[in-house]
Amino acid sequence: STQSTWGCLVVILDKKSALPFTLPGAVILTAEDQAKLPYRLANDLPWNHFGRKNIGFIYAIAHGAKIIYDLDDDNELLIEADPVNSIPEEVKNVRSTPVGVWAFNPYPHFGNQGGWPRGFPLDQIMNKTSYWLSHKGDTITGNFYIHQSLANNDPDFDAIYRLTRPLPVKFNVKEALSLPPGSFAPYNAQATLHFEPAFWGLFLPCTVSGRVSDIWRGYVTQRLMWDIGGRILFQSPWVIQNRNPHSYLADLQSEIPLYLQTSELLKYLLRWNSTAVTIDQRLINLMVDLYEFNIIEENDVLFTHSFIQDLRQSGYKFPKIINKL
Numbered sequence: 001s002t003q004s005t006w007g008c009l010v011v012i013l014d015k016k017s018a019l020p021f022t023l024p025g026a027v028i029l030t031a032e033d034q035a036k037l038p039y040r041l042a043n044d045l046p047w048n049h050f051g052r053k054n055i056g057f058i059y060a061i062a063h064g065a066k067i068i069y070d071l072d073d074d075n076e077l078l079i080e081a082d083p084v085n086s087i088p089e090e091v092k093n094v095r096s097t098p099v100g101v102w103a104f105n106p107y108p109h110f111g112n113q114g115g116w117p118r119g120f121p122l123d124q125i126m127n128k129t130s131y132w133l134s135h136k137g138d139t140i141t142g143n144f145y146i147h148q149s150l151a152n153n154d155p156d157f158d159a160i161y162r163l164t165r166p167l168p169v170k171f172n173v174k175e176a177l178s179l180p181p182g183s184f185a186p187y188n189a190q191a192t193l194h195f196e197p198a199f200w201g202l203f204l205p206c207t208v209s210g211r212v213s214d215i216w217r218g219y220v221t222q223r224l225m226w227d228i229g230g231r232i233l234f235q236s237p238w239v240i241q242n243r244n245p246h247s248y249l250a251d252l253q254s255e256i257p258l259y260l261q262t263s264e265l266l267k268y269l270l271r272w273n274s275t276a277v278t279i280d281q282r283l284i285n286l287m288v289d290l291y292e293f294n295i296i297e298e299n300d301v302l303f304t305h306s307f308i309q310d311l312r313q314s315g316y317k318f319p320k321i322i323n324k325l
Helices: 031-035 040-044 050-062 159-164 196-202 210-228 248-254 256-271 279-292 298-313
Strands: 009-012 026-029 067-071 075-077 090-096 138-141 144-153 191-195 231-241
Touching: 009 050, 026 031, 026 050, 031 040, 040 050, 040 298, 050 067, 050 196, 050 210, 050 298, 067 196, 144 196, 144 210, 159 248, 191 196, 191 231, 196 210, 196 279, 196 298, 210 231, 210 248, 210 256, 210 279, 248 256, 279 298
Parallel strands: 009 026, 144 231
Antiparallel strands: 067 191, 075 231, 090 138, 144 191
16 A cells, blocks of 8 residues: 555565565566676675675666665554655754763653663663753754664564664654764664765674674764765654564574674764765775774675675766765
8 A cells, every 4th residue: 555655566586485476566686687787796795695685785776766765574554654655855843952962862752761772772771861851842854765664563673672672663753863074873774764965874883793783784874974064853753663573682682792892883983083085985994994993894895895896887876975074
């Protein structure tokens, strides 16, 4: 009932995916199909990893996508949700986080008091400034290049939350929430709109677990969006998540880098700058620096090079740098 909103739905299968797989109206790229694609990433990326989604991003961009909705197979669009057509350039009733708050938790604003999203620094959970909003709703015209939808029922919590607190959870419908430069919040790959100026920020690292990959991507992209004048917007739920079966203890093990490294990563990103004059070169520079900072492994630097080359081959035009630090 909602697919008519979208121009094309691309599904990336893996070698462990059950075949045959059919979905009316969708482009299905099997492992065999992917091997035939003219993209460097198609041969570079490891199989049976969350990061194979990167191939779908390149495919969509090469076929003319202007907006990409990154989602998981266990998220169901709400019938009344129309993410693309409901988002004008000027977003009304936006609340902006206070300047100087480097880690912000959006969940309390939407009614989940005491909750936090996967990837939020654990040492900031009890910090009241991490969820306190000082501004009333306002109308803001901004370059909202990424829109993160929250999810009802079984939201994107980490394993610590799921092991210690009850589910399901339903968020309130509230005004959208924007983050100014200097403030980070984790966003995921489960229900997120990316507009064309932020397509370079779609790359999912592949040398970390799937429970870490999209969070690291989000923090890297947020930092670099400041350099092109872009912002992220958090929205009330467009989706209900009926989560596939997971072992919470296995999730806990996979999420350890989030628990131990997020705070230091964000402090590092706040200090980081680059003299490169293009956003693609700044992305490469940052990935190299994060390899040296032990956040990712060397292959992700190489994969980033391939991703950028595939973007260029697909005709993508990178946005210009505004902040020339």
